[in-house]
Amino acid sequence: MSLRRLLPGFAVLGLLALVARAVGILTGVNHLLIAIGAGFLLTNAVGVPEQLAPGIATHKLWLGAGIVLMGASLTLEQILEVGGVVLLVVVGVTATTLVAVELLSRTVAGADLSERLGSLLAAGSSICGVSAIVAVAGAIRARESEIAYAAATILLFDAITVVAYPIVGDLLGLSDVVFGVWAGVSMFSTGPVVAVGFAHSEAAGQWATMTKLARNALIGLVVVGYASYYARADADGATAGFSPRLLWDEFPKFVLGFLALVALSSAGVFSPAQQASIENAYNWLFVLAFVGLGTEIELTELRSTGLTPVLVVLAALVLASALSLAVLAALF
Template sequence: MSARRLLPGLFALCIGAIAARAIALAGGPNHLLVAIALGFVLENAVGVPERLEPGIETHKLWLGAGIVLMGASLSLGTVLDVGGLVLLVVIGVAGVTLVVVETLARNVFGVADRLGSLLAAGASICGVSAVVAVAGSIDAREDQIAYAAATVLLFDAVTLVVYPIVGDLLDLSGIVFGVWAGVSMFSTGPVVAVGVAHSEVAGQWATMTKLARNALIGVVVLGYASYYARSGTGDRPSLRTLWSEFPKFVVGFLALAALASAGAFSAAQQASIENAYNWLFLLAFVGLGTEIRLAELRTTGTTPVVVVLVSLLVVSTLSLAVLTVLF
């Protein structure tokens, strides 16, 4: 795609990012939450003009780049001290979420098998990305993909508001809040947004925890593909397919964290990197706000929402209780 097609949308992201920072400096809420709100208003009150769409769609690139740069602010020593424990929590919560959603969908609410699987993947791993990845391996219908994706996006919007409120009411520490958001919220963008909005420490732990959870996508895709292949209703994915679904920015994040721990960056360089990833997040979250479309959310069926809501309440409550004991 030519740079000329991208420039109008990129310019819009920049204007939104600058406006969000200005509003926050003037005494408004956190700049990242303001950025999401500005994108949401643009999409739902005005509508994104067609000429802006190519540039605005690059917001996922800026999010990935910001996450990679955030690795430079982490100390691997701190991560290693509690990293094994956090990894166990990530695997445990992801597994419980998947089982709870599948059980509710199939045995309580009578949701179609494939739709239930898409909801389980989206809720347990990485939101819409997991829905799309699993859908391709189990031959899900387009309407099932749409229902599952809309349900995930609905809860992304809700948790963006609810989690910061709960964090403030319970006066959660940065580590507890960050890990809690990372293991129980759905999509990467909202997790990073609420984490950074809480505190720098929460932002780092929310990002690291969510990346560990995202890395499980290959296991989940392979598991679902194998299950449906055995039943004669799906195809086994290739290694190339699994690698294509793996979030590559995890590698970059860990690489910069290793370099930072080895003393590769001076204090001034780390400050510059931090400023850079904050601006990249602003660009990304303006674009993220445009992904929350009220018209699409209204088409979400009631049953998928109830299934995911019950699961979220159970998993978020249990995981928060465990984390407050552990940390």
């Protein structure tokens, strides 16, 4: 895609990012949440013109780049300090969420939800939101209507949790580590997790991001598991859509860049001045990314979400959120 097509939309991202930073300074409200609100108003009050869409769509690139750069401010020693405990929490909560959604979909809501739609909801809510839905859908050959319902449901909860989690965190007075890990293990998509983490504090943002990346890395196991199950379930094997290429295409590759910079930081490659500059850079990248994230929250699409998928995912979210918060409060 040519640079000329990207510039108008990118300019809008930059302008709204500047506005978000300015309003944040004036009001004391976290500028990342304001950035999401600005994008939300743009897409729902005005609409995103066709000529701006390509540039605004680059927000996913800026989010990935920001996460990669954030690795320069961390070391392996910091991560390993409580990393083992966090990893156990990640695996436990992820498995609990996936099983809960599957059970609710196949029993309580069995008459209203297809088996594959239940699996898409389970993958999206337990791993990494819409990205997991797309990956699993390709492996089990889900219908487009099922993918749309699952994605709309997850996006609805992304919009809700990005507002609710900072409020709950402040009311409960959660520490940086507890809040960051809690958001990372129980919220759905990477963008909202990073946003609410940094809205709480810098340290909470780092823990939220690291926790979410560990959770995202489980996507491979989930895709392979679902592909194997549906291949065996169908006598003709028509759903055997898994391939290593599919897994690589959907794997969040910024995880690799993040780990590379953590390794360099651990080796002492970056000076304090360089780390400060990198921190400033990834903070600006996050503002750009969250303006774009806000444009993806479209009220018309959220209204089209059926009630049954919402209730199933809500029950699993409440369970995972309450369970993880209780465990983390006891541990930290």
